[in-house]
Amino acid sequence: MGKEPLLMLSHINKTYMLGELPFQVLHDVSFSVEEGEFVSILGPSGSGKSTLMNIIGCLDTANSGVYRLRDKEVSDISESQLAQIRNREIGFVFQNFQLLTKISAVENVMLPLVYARCPRKERYERAMSMLAKVGLENKAQNTPLQLSGGQMQRVAIARALVTQPAILLADEPTGALDQKTGEQIMELFSSLHDEGKTIVMITHSHKISSYAKRVVHIVDGHLYSEEEYKAMLQE
Amino acid sequence: MFLNLLRISFTSLRTNKMRTFLTMLGIIIGISSIIAFITIGEGVTYAVIDQLSGLGGNRVNVSIQNTTVKSGFTDEELAMFEELKGVKGISPTMRENRTITLSPQLTNSVYHETTYANRRVMGVNNFYFSADAKNSLKYGRVITIDDIKFSTNVCVLGYQCWETFYGNYNPVGETIKIANVDFTIVGVMNKLVGIDVSGNNSILVPYTMAVNSLGMGHVRSFDVVVDDDTDMQDAVDRIDTLCSALMSSDQGRAYSLTNRQEVMDMVVTITDLVLGMLAGIAAIALLVGGIGIMNMMLVTVSERTAEIGLRKALGAKPYVILLQFLLEAVMLSLVGGILGVLFGLGLSGLASFLIGYAFSFKLSTILAATGFSFFVGVIFGILPARKAAKMNPIEALRSN
Structure with a gap:
């Protein structure tokens, strides 16, 4: 038996209730990511890409189908167990950074380690080394409001990396940044990929998705590979 | 965490x-x-x-309610209460107002009045000073058992009376008239603190004097102080038995017993x-x-x-x-x-x-x-x- 992919979704369906009416967001989605891959999920708004991201990020569970992450079945488990998986295996990078504004950059980076019950000294050291990695060790004591957008997103990336998660899950990471800063952030992602980090990025931008080594398309809740998508467009 | x-x-x-x-x-x-x-x-x-409880929580007041059945207690009867098992002593409480006249040679006093109308005179016994007005002597001595027995013309001034009459001068040995009867001052009390401070504003005389010479009638009410180690209810029962023996009546109960513990x-x-x-x-x-x-x-x-x-x-x-x-x-x-x-x-x-x-x-x-x-x-x-x-x-x- 060969090595299982790091992340594997098979036949995932997700339906929301819109008032009385059921609305199927994801249709039989199957998708896998190997360790060290940089994959982009590209789709317009309303395509179901956020729902897919929530499922990959263990913020939500599917109605049917199987999701395996690092050899573990993560569909149909309790909220506490999901929280633990998010803490250990997922590094979130959000469009609007999601930093706590009242605490310093380094405390923001330390936050996931608090929930991992990591001792305070070790937390601090690990957070500082992650800030150094994203080039912000001299801004460690600043609060997010004293940082630029690009710097805030770097802090968020440091926070996502600090637990050494299985995947870095980025949702429109440049969505709130100007073009130049956005490019710098994407270069940071590329260099993280070069180091061997597994990255899954959700975006609506073709340009941003081009930084990824593999692009999958999501349209109306259906997932297509690059080839399938091109073939569909030609039709 | x-x-x-x-x-x-x-x-x-x-x-x-x-x-x-x-x-x-x-x-x-x-x-x-x-x-x-x-x-x-x-x-x-x-x-x-x-x-x-400073006054003694363990005391029972005996009062005649129906004076047609009994007008007052005699000395012998009071002694019977005193001798009851578990009784530490009794303290008669007779209070009436009388006119007081200070002796005329009082020239050193800062006050010039020599007559005071309507001053409270309390007829007490020696027990009063060991139970009600404990450790409260400023000058002189208290009223003794002999004063009671022989109805001596002596009095002890309450603190306020002394202040009013003599300022801060020691009046022991002076003579005053209570309702035209001569009394020798033998002592002055300190200021009493507590609930019953009526002694402060009174002239204390042997209760026998109050009965014999001041026309205060008979002892109709007194407190019985019970020993600390005696059960209150047992004592009340014995007092009650004696009372009914002394005041047998076909008009119902002629007396009242008030247990201070109950009041507390x-x-x-x-x-x-x-x-x-x-x-x-x-x-x-x-x-x-x-x-x-x-x-x-x-x-x-x-x-x-x-x-x-x-x-x-x-x-x-x-x-x-x-x-x-x-x-x-x-x-x-x-x-x-x-x-x-x-x-x-x-x-x-x-x-x-x-x-x-x-x-x-x-x-x-x-x-x-x-x-x-x-x-x-x-x-x-x-x-x-x-x-x-x-x-x-x-x-x-x-x-x-």
Whole structure:
């Protein structure tokens, strides 16, 4: 038996209730990511890409189908167990950074380690080394409001990396940044990929998705590979 | 983890200082009024009981109610009460007003009046000075058993009478007239403190003199002081038996027995009742304070929806979120409670200073109040904290 992919979704369906009416967001989605891959999920708004991201990020569970992450079945488990998986295996990078504004950059980076019950000294050291990695060790004591957008997103990336998660899950990471800063952030992602980090990025931008080594398309809740998508467009 | 949550809660409370303080104020007012009511009430009750028992809680008053059955007790009858088992002594209480005339050679006095109308004269026995007016002699001597036996013309001045009559001059040996009968002053009393301070404003004479020479009639009422190690009820029963033997009547009971212990119990019961009511009102204030906490926590939770979503996304389990917000509510209420205790003690200290009783408090009251404020935090914090813990992280994140 060969090595299982790091992340594997098979036949995932997700339906929301819109008032009385059921609305199927994801249709039989199957998708896998190997360790060290940089994959982009590209789709317009309303395509179901956020729902897919929530499922990959263990913020939500599917109605049917199987999701395996690092050899573990993560569909149909309790909220506490999901929280633990998010803490250990997922590094979130959000469009609007999601930093706590009242605490310093380094405390923001330390936050996931608090929930991992990591001792305070070790937390601090690990957070500082992650800030150094994203080039912000001299801004460690600043609060997010004293940082630029690009710097805030770097802090968020440091926070996502600090637990050494299985995947870095980025949702429109440049969505709130100007073009130049956005490019710098994407270069940071590329260099993280070069180091061997597994990255899954959700975006609506073709340009941003081009930084990824593999692009999958999501349209109306259906997932297509690059080839399938091109073939569909030609039709 | 717990320390971290404490830090988070503390930081959050510190960020909104004004709001935190105002919310706490409800608890501070509630707890401080409970503490103040209870400690003031206890202090006053203790003071009252102390004074009552200083006079001897173990005493029974015997009074003739129906003078047609019996007009008064004779010396022999009084002696029978004195000899009852378990009785320490008896103290007749005869009080009537008489005109007092100071002797004319009183020239050194700062006062010039020499006649005082309507001064209270008390007929007492030697026992009065060992039970009712213990250790209270300023000058001279007390009235002795011989004074009683031989009806001597002697008197002891109460403190206020002495002050009025003689300023601060020692009058022992002087002669005064009580209703035109000469009496020699043999002593002056110190100021009495307590519940029954009638002696301060009186001239004390042997009760036999009061009966024989001052026309005060017979002894109709006296206190029986019971030994400390005698059961009160047994003593009351024996006194009752003797009374009915002395006052057999077909017109029903001709006398009354009043047990001072009963009076003390009644005082305690009444103060407890009043205190209970006040503490109840204070508890309502605390309840309102608790609702204030709940209100603020609900506001906090909805204001911090995005933060809750983020913390959940980063791996905070629901119970950790619950604990974080519960701790915040408990901290708010507990700190308010501690401040309330201090403020309440301050109030009751001030009250004891103003009213003039010894300030004291029970540790158990303080612990109970602090514990109570802790539970207020838990009870009113649990709902908002549960709301936070149950929040869907996706929707919470989206709220930012």
